[in-house]
Amino acid sequence: MGMEILIVDDEVEFAETFAERLELRGFTAHTANSGEEALRIVEECAAKVMVLDLKMPGMDGLEVLRRVKKAHPLVQVIILSGHGSEIDEAYGRSLGAFAWLRKPADFGDILEAVKRAEKLVTSGALQ
Amino acid sequence: MKQKHYYSSLTRNMTLIIILVSFTPLILLAALMGYYFETSYRGKVMEHLHELVEKHQQHINSFLDEKLSYIKVLADSYTYEELTDEAFLQNKLVILQNAYSGVFVDLGVVNSTGVQISYAGNLKLLNADYSNAEWFREAMKRDYYLTDVSLGLRRTPHFIICVKKKHDGTEWLLRATIDFVAFNSLVEEIHIGETGSALIVNGAGELQTATRTELMSNMAGLLSRTSWAANGAAPGTGPVVSSIAEVKTFSSGSNAVSGIVRSQNRNIIFILMPLKSGDWTLAYQQDQDDAFSEINHARVIAMVIFIFGCLAIVLVALLISHRVVGQIEKADLEKEMMNEQVIVAGKLASIGELAAGIAHEITNPVAIMVEEAGWMEDLLDEEDLQKSQNVDEFRRSLKQINLQGVRCKEITHKLLSFARKTDPLHHKIQVNDTISEILGICEERSKFENIRIQTELDEGLPLISASPSELQQVFINLVNNAIDAIGTGGGLLEISSRVEGDSVVVDVSDTGHGISKDVMARMFDPFFTTKPVGKGTGLGLSICYGIIKKLGGNLTVDSTVGLGTTFHVYIPIDAQTP
Numbered sequence: 001m002g003m004e005i006l007i008v009d010d011e012v013e014f015a016e017t018f019a020e021r022l023e024l025r026g027f028t029a030h031t032a033n034s035g036e037e038a039l040r041i042v043e044e045c046a047a048k049v050m051v052l053d054l055k056m057p058g059m060d061g062l063e064v065l066r067r068v069k070k071a072h073p074l075v076q077v078i079i080l081s082g083h084g085s086e087i088d089e090a091y092g093r094s095l096g097a098f099a100w101l102r103k104p105a106d107f108g109d110i111l112e113a114v115k116r117a118e119k120l121v122t123s124g125a126l127q
Numbered sequence: 128m129k130q131k132h133y134y135s136s137l138t139r140n141m142t143l144i145i146i147l148v149s150f151t152p153l154i155l156l157a158a159l160m161g162y163y164f165e166t167s168y169r170g171k172v173m174e175h176l177h178e179l180v181e182k183h184q185q186h187i188n189s190f191l192d193e194k195l196s197y198i199k200v201l202a203d204s205y206t207y208e209e210l211t212d213e214a215f216l217q218n219k220l221v222i223l224q225n226a227y228s229g230v231f232v233d234l235g236v237v238n239s240t241g242v243q244i245s246y247a248g249n250l251k252l253l254n255a256d257y258s259n260a261e262w263f264r265e266a267m268k269r270d271y272y273l274t275d276v277s278l279g280l281r282r283t284p285h286f287i288i289c290v291k292k293k294h295d296g297t298e299w300l301l302r303a304t305i306d307f308v309a310f311n312s313l314v315e316e317i318h319i320g321e322t323g324s325a326l327i328v329n330g331a332g333e334l335q336t337a338t339r340t341e342l343m344s345n346m347a348g349l350l351s352r353t354s355w356a357a358n359g360a361a362p363g364t365g366p367v368v369s370s371i372a373e374v375k376t377f378s379s380g381s382n383a384v385s386g387i388v389r390s391q392n393r394n395i396i397f398i399l400m401p402l403k404s405g406d407w408t409l410a411y412q413q414d415q416d417d418a419f420s421e422i423n424h425a426r427v428i429a430m431v432i433f434i435f436g437c438l439a440i441v442l443v444a445l446l447i448s449h450r451v452v453g454q455i456e457k458a459d460l461e462k463e464m465m466n467e468q469v470i471v472a473g474k475l476a477s478i479g480e481l482a483a484g485i486a487h488e489i490t491n492p493v494a495i496m497v498e499e500a501g502w503m504e505d506l507l508d509e510e511d512l513q514k515s516q517n518v519d520e521f522r523r524s525l526k527q528i529n530l531q532g533v534r535c536k537e538i539t540h541k542l543l544s545f546a547r548k549t550d551p552l553h554h555k556i557q558v559n560d561t562i563s564e565i566l567g568i569c570e571e572r573s574k575f576e577n578i579r580i581q582t583e584l585d586e587g588l589p590l591i592s593a594s595p596s597e598l599q600q601v602f603i604n605l606v607n608n609a610i611d612a613i614g615t616g617g618g619l620l621e622i623s624s625r626v627e628g629d630s631v632v633v634d635v636s637d638t639g640h641g642i643s644k645d646v647m648a649r650m651f652d653p654f655f656t657t658k659p660v661g662k663g664t665g666l667g668l669s670i671c672y673g674i675i676k677k678l679g680g681n682l683t684v685d686s687t688v689g690l691g692t693t694f695h696v697y698i699p700i701d702a703q704t705p
Contacts, residue, residue: 011491017498024505055487104494104536107501 002026003118006047008038008064009080010056018051021107022114035059042068042075048121049114053103054081054088062092069096076117080105134452141448142441149440157433161426168422176319176398176418177385180411183317183325184400190313191403194230194305195271197223198290201234202301207294210236210301216247223303232285232304237263239298248304262287266300273403275329276307283307286335314409320420323413327402335407387415486539493539497532500525555590555701556598558624558631565602566622573610577617584624591631592701597674604667605635605694611658612639612692629700630680636693642686650684 005027009015012033019029030045032038035056042050050068054061065077076098081088089100098120099113201219202210209215216234223231233248241258257263266272266289274287284307289300317325327335384399394415402409416423504525512518566580573580609620618638625632642650649655651672675682679699686692 011495014491014495014498017495017502021498021502021505024509102536102540103490104497104532106533107498 002028003049003122004028004030004045004047005114006030006032006038006042006045006050008032008035008050008056008061009053010034011053018107018110022111025111027114035061035064038064039067042072048075049098049117050075050077051110051114052077052079054079054092062088062095065092065095065097074121076121078110078113078117080110134456137455138448138452141451142444145444145447146441149444150437153433153436153440157429161429165422165426169419172418172422173385173396176323176396176411176413177383179317179319180325180398180400180409181383183313184402184409187313187327187402187409190310191273194303195273195288195290198288198301198303199271202290202292207236207292207299211245213245213247213253216245220247227309229306230309232306235302235304237289237300237302239267243302244299262289263300266291266302267298273406275407276310276335286310317411319413320417321414322417323411325409325411327407327409329407482542486542489535490539493532493535497529500528500532504529553592553594556593556595557588557590558598558633558698559584559586559588561595561598562602562622562624562633565599565606568603569606569610573620576610576613576615578610578613579617579619581619581621582623583621585626588624588626588631589700591678591698593678593698598698601671601674601696602633602635604671605696608667608694609635609637609639609692612637612641614639618691626700627697630697631700633696633698634693635696636691638691641688641690642684642692643688647684647686651682 005022007015007019007022007029009018009031010033012031015031015033019031022029030041030047032041035058038050038052039059041047052061052064056064061079061081065079068075068077073096077096078099078101079092079097080101080103081092092100098117101109101113205215205219210219216236220231220234223234233246233250233252235243235247235252236245237243237257241256241260241263243252243255243257246253246255262272262274262277265274270291272289272291274289276284276286278284285304286307287302287304289302291298291300293299314325314327317323329335382400385397387394387396389395396411396413396415396418398411400409400411401407504522506512507518507521507525512521515521562582562584566582570580606620606622613620620638621634621636623634625634646657651669655669672682675696675698681695681697683695683697684692685695
């Protein structure tokens with residue numbers, strides 16, 4: 001069982017495919033299709049890395065980020081933004097986002113960010 | 128666009144109001160002042176004439192009384208015998224003539240039968256028979272008598288003063304002839320202005336004096352109908368003048384009649400006063416125009432001033448209203464352009480939002496597509512699809528999907544960066560990056576227009592401090608203008624950056640149609656555009672100019688008609704940047 005990752009995106013197909021591709025590479029991927037669901041799942045599983053879409057109906061990415069970082073400061077969050085402005089990005093980074101990628105992001109880039117996050121988490125540097 | 132008609136009616140109304148408001152008090156004042164001034168002035172003139180004539184009336188009356196009293200004294204002082212002595216009489220005449228030169232012509236004593244029995248004078252009138260003379264008969268009826276002027280026996284105009292005396296039961300007359308010339312001079316003294324003159328007429332309307340001016344035709348009629356109370360009319364009734372159609376104004380008192388009469392198309396002032404207890408009338412006449420020449424003169428001057436004043440008012444009213452309405456029209460036009468601009472800006476903003484929305488909407492499907500393609504690539508590695516002949520084709524196809532996905536991503540990113548909200552905050556900017564970004568956006572369009580773009584960017588360009596979106600706007604405008612100037616014929620668009628003194632200089636040059644002198648004078652004016660209506664707002668260059676000026680830089684232009692145009696953008700290098 002590899003590293004647990006939570007994929008949060010309101011586009012179900014994207015989240016599913018992305019999860020499958022990650023699992024193909026040895027990760028254990030969970031998916032959530034809304035902010036509320038993401039907060040619930042992050043409580044249940046032991047995901048240490050989260051790939052979070054910024055723009056979602058209902059609770060948006062920034063709000064999820066804020067709550068997750070509050071409840072689980074160790075969880076590393078990689079943000080996928082559609083057209084987030086610099087101001088959003090600055091705010092997100094101030095909330096503790098690990099990486100900020102523009103959608104549609106290259107899978108390789110995301111994977112690279114995920115691996116960096118994994119390294120950070122597993123290295124124990126945060127403990 | 129409001130109708131031209133609206134402005135012309137506005138001008139007209141404004142002009143009319145100004146004219147009305149200015150004219151009403153002016154006319155009222157002029158009329159009122161004119162009326163009161165003229166009335167009082169006329170009154171004064173009439174009063175003055177009245178006084179003058181009255182003075183002469185008294186003068187003439189006293190002249191006559193005086194001469195009469197001399198003769199009376201002569202008759203009373205000396206006896207019939209003494210006076211009938213010609214030498215004595217001659218002596219008395221000489222005394223009188225010495226005292227009043229030229230007044231007394233001769234002296235004579237006439238007996239009750241009308242024969243002149245004693246005579247002193249130049250004429251040979253001794254024993255002249257006056258028994259049939261009218262004056263003799265009249266004189267015998269009363270104590271003394273003044274005759275009308277007549278030619279008499281001597282054939283020169285004269286009049287006679289007689290005093291009746293009694294001697295031994297028979298009556299005799301002492302008579303003296305008064306020279307007409309001497310008497311006439313009394314009246315001739317009354318001479319005012321051009322036409323004012325006086326004359327004396329007897330009860331029958333016959334002239335008693337020579338006049339320089341002829342008696343106006345109506346005067347005779349007027350005089351013939353005037354009778355003085357003292358002369359037979361019942362006492363207290365005053366002078367009576369029968370109305371004559373031509374008499375315009377008329378007033379009468381116990382001692383005078385005056386008024387204005389129309390004669391031969393002239394208004395003539397007349398004043399009549401009784402002389403010799405009403406036997407004669409002293410008549411004064413003067414042209415009204417002459418008498419009131421001063422006021423007429425004043426009226427002409429006032430009229431001229433009034434007319435020029437009115438002209439000035441009309442002129443000023445026209446000028447002011449034209450200018451004001453011109454300003455209003457200009458303001459309206461500017462407001463309309465502003466409105467249009469706001470609409471255009473709103474449209475642009477909504478297009479920007481729309482573009483951003485579309486870009487974002489496209490992002491997700493593209494992300495999924497790329498993701499799915501990636502998933503398929505992953506699967507290709509694992510499954511025994513490797514054995515398939517077409518595996519390479521699959522791989523190539525998926526790569527292509529990925530590639531096109533990346534292209535979509537680039538397009539949406541460009542759109543999003545363009546539609547991003549403007550950020551007025553200043554940042555440190557590498558101008559070269561901004562230029563590259565802009566060219567990325569404008570590339571497609573220039574390709575379509577067959578325009579080659581050349582850049583010559585100085586890699587060692589220092590940073591400047593500016594708002595990225597504003598700087599973007601400047602270069603987008605300049606590049607778009609350059610592309611517009613080149614048109615569809617194709618051409619070369621060159622952008623170069625360099626450092627010159629304290630500034631970063633960016634030159635944007637095109638091989639377009641160039642800018643003519645008169646356009647160059649106004650090209651930075653807001654709302655000035657050479658593009659067809661609806662195509663350009665006329666704001667592009669003025670906004671560029673404003674932005675660059677705000678940065679402390681400068682925007683200049685070199686242009687040759689037919690060859691092309693180069694814009695030079697000077698941006699000061701940020702002092703804090705190393």
